[in-house]
Amino acid sequence: MPPDDTRERLRPYMGRIRYFYQDNHGVSAALNKGIQGARGKWFSRLDSDDVWLPTKLERQLKAITALGSEFGACFYRLHLRWKPGLLRWNQDLRLSAFQQAGLEACTEFGRLMPPLAGCLQDILLSASRAYSFCVPCLKR
């Protein structure tokens, strides 16, 4: 975790949440630490530059539970704030491919990445960002 005031900010919520601290070993190590400590059925990540809209978890949970256990992860559309005060939809970064494909299998995943060298970073970043997700806790 970064050396910030996270612990202090979370203090009012202690008792309702569990807070894990470890020295900074990177984002993956931090996420794995959280997964290892998870007790619930679901996992979702919130990056430091993201803001969940108020019904995010509620709507994801409702959608995925309605479809049954065949579906293990739920993705969503996102807004990108890329200039001060300006929000735009993610299709500008070619994420509309997600909607067309339905994200049902690895073939659709492969389709997300057209071999356009000039856009490669954007596309990969888009895929990465869109993958903030809600999945059954991986250890279970």
Next chain:
Amino acid sequence: MNAFDEVMVTAEDTELLFRLAFKTRFLFCIDGLVKIDQTPSRQVGLYELFYQRDKRVYACMEHMYRKWLALPDVVDVGIRQRIHELCALYISSGQLQGLPTKLCRGRS
């Protein structure tokens, strides 16, 4: 199943999701549920790594593609070919940035 790859400083979610795609189906909500701040001057986030062409990004992507090609689940010829193409593109992009040349090897 291993969770997030701790070698990767970025795109760790993409890497995991690819592996997860062989285990389960994914649902996509069309509603916008999250805002992401990618303003260049903001104080947090890894977005700039991509635009600064940080060498760690290239190393991560190459690591990811090699890992995918080694997965026993990845048998589809078309998918393997696409991964090879992306790997090669990333390596060539890295070369343009003066990074050492590496060959992307794997079953095809």
